[in-house]
């Protein structure tokens with residue numbers, strides 16, 4: 086009994102003090118933390134105070150001796166920290182490291198703070214490095230900089246070290262030595278990278294410069310042709326003495342202060358030039374209209390012509406407008422105001438000539454693959470599969486930015502007059518006309534005079550086109566959302582849109598899109614970069630030689646510049662056999678193919694069918710994985726996988742995007758019909774969420790190629806020039822593509838909008854360089870394997886099982902079967918992500934090898950080996 090009591094009391098004793106034990110270290114930490122913090126602050130205060138009071142206190146400290154001074158000297162001191170403060174500051178500053186000692190106080194305070202909070206509020210250990218450099222280097226530097234002052238800037242350490250160094254290498258040598266030591270610490274020890282700072286400084290300087298002079302060239306050289314500079318395409322004249330325009334707000338637009346720019350032209354660009362020309366339409370001085378340089382009194386307003394909205398603006402507001410327009414990018418805006426009164430027709434033109442609004446090239450993030458950032462602590466990074474993979478560099482692409490096209494003012498003027506005259510001959514008067522010069526075409530935007538019905542212009546579309554007699558005129562009546570009528574007239578000199586410029590644009594480099602593709606430039610020169618993942622599939626058509634292959638290359642190159650091999654795979658189908666073969670070099674990096682297939686670029690129709698079906702299986706498998714992970718799309722799934730919330734043991738893996746590219750769809754449909762159409766339609770309907778996207782190109786956009794089912798599932802369409810209006814209707818549901826001018830001129834229908842673009846140009850040698858660059862790097866052991874698919878007409882079923890040519894996974898499957906003692910085909914399918922046929926074939930081989938017994942209906946087969954050892958021996962004998 087007594088014993089029992091004893092045990093109980095022992096137990097109580099063991100348990101009871103527990104909270105006290107828990108509390109103790111916490112309290113101790115609290116006390117230590119507060120102490121550290123206070124000591125640090127005290128030292129800092131003492132040192133700061135020392136800077137002003139050192140003269141008053143120094144004698145006392147020196148004469149009494151330190152301990153005596155602190156403990157027994159009763160004379161008043163000036164230091165805020167009293168005698169202790171004065172003594173400490175004396176030791177740290179005078180006898181120590183000078184003013185740099187402040188860092189010691191700060192560091193101690195930070196240390197105390199960390200203890201107090203029980204966590205790393207300030208990374209003190211990291212700051213130890215800084216502390217050491219401050220103490221070791223700053224003290225001599227201070228002494229070197231203030232050599233003969235009575236205040237001990239560098240303390241005793243500073244004096245001793247500088248004396249020594251001066252003796253050793255002289256003053257100049259000491260200076261250089263200190264500089265190198267400081268540089269060594271800064272760049273080598275702390276790996277200080279000043280480039281971002283320099284870049285930021287440069288950017289700020291640029292911003293300041295452009296804020297001060299947004300139209301620098303113009304202001305410097307009014308009314309003169311601006312000499313060509315890189316990245317600038319259009320030259321013209323300027324409105325002299327333009328005040329620095331203030332940013333214009335949406336409100337300003339609403340108030341009608343300035344003309345709202347084209348929606349698409351909202352970004353980039355710098356003002357280049359502006360000119361207003363006024364003249365009487367009927368007067369012989371019409372030559373003075375000539376756009377750029379014969380500018381007559383730009384500020385002079387003809388009061389009689391004061392009928393347009395623009396005329397109601399003050400000069401300043403007009404400059405605003407010009408600035409805005411230039412800022413917003415497009416190109417030339419030519420305003421032509423015709424008075425409604427026919428009695429005294431007057432014209433007013435204002436030309437706003439704006440630089441090529443190429444978006445500024447961004448920092449070379451692409452070149453270093455910098456956009457794939459594996460943040461600290463990010464648990465899984467698919468890029469680590471190929472950690473040394475280098476993204477293709479921009480210098481692999483040709484620099485075409487200097488292939489600038491001169492703005493042909495005569496052409497502009499001629500077209501403008503022709504448009505006005507043609508419309509007038511049909512009894513259509515116009516209020517205003519402006520022109521936006523794009524890379525391939527110029528868009529003349531017309532505001533008809535009051536009372537003119539747009540439908541009238543629309544009905545006269547063909548006649549107007551005939552009268553204008555220019556090739557490839559397209560009339561857009563009205564331009565959606567603008568209330569104006571657009572007439573697109575091809576430029577005599579067309580500009581090539583540089584892929585390199587597009588890929589180096591800030592928009593592309595800093596894009597957050599999943600699959601960004603740089604397609605080209607809009608008519609207002611804005612870069613057109615879209616996310617293939619949101620498109621989500623793209624149908625591309627165009628007659629032969631109009632730029633389809635270049636378009637496909639532009640898309641593929643954009644993706645290659647942006648995605649890591651672990652993030653993206655292409656399935657390439659090329660019935661023409663020559664267009665995509667160039668990409669075979671990147672098989673082990675970016676291509677996907679059927680298992681046991683030799684060629685990754687599929688040219689054979691039968692294999693195309695298998696591949697499409699394999700993609701369907703992959704899609705189904707991915708849906709299974711998504712379902713199991715409780716996610717709705719690939720993005721959520723991958724995020725979950727990356728944060729290691731999905732177990733790879735259960736078949737989860739990082740899912741790369743898969744982009745299927747078919748270069749000639751008509752060929753396939755003609756030879757395989759439904760067999761191709763069905764899986765394509767299925768993929769187009771469902772594959773988006775699991776990251777499978779389709780790009781399908783065809784020369785023949787006829788209804789038997791682009792069937793209703795296909796069309797319904799491809800909301801994004803891209804048309805190069807086609808030969809007939811009916812083809813344009815098939816692809817775009819509207820005419821227009823037959824009026825394109827070829828060589829990459831295209832219409833893109835995405836959502837509700839139809840845009841005219843000039844496709845970015847990337848030549849075959851450039852693509853070759855890019856794929857060589859990638860191909861030379863270490864890749865995966867083989868191409869990405871799609872699941873197995875075999876057609877119904879598979880004749881291998883009746884074949885004798887061939888144990889000599891065993892499947893690559895035979896041994897792994899054998900081990901799995903023996904380890905799990907489960908001879909089921911579905912087990913193999915699940916664990917190795919195999920298609921049913923391949924798993925079945927391996928199971929047949931296992932049976933033929935005597936590892937499993939014969940099939941037993943729906944039940945798993947018997948496993949005839951029971952230990953790993955037995956199996957390994959057997960596998961060795963198989964060789």
Ligand SMILES: Nc1ncnc2c1ncn2[C@@H]1O[C@H](COP(=O)(O)OP(=O)(O)OP(=O)(O)O)[C@@H](O)[C@H]1O
Pocket residue numbers: 581582627628629630631632633634635636784828829830843844845846847
């Ligand atoms: N975006 C572009 N900018 C400038 N020129 C282009 C552009 N696209 C195509 N071209 C010119 O047109 C030629 C034919 O282009 P491409 O080979 O892409 O045509 P295609 O439609 O693929 O023809 P096919 O169907 O016969 O293969 C190119 O060699 C090039 O000279």
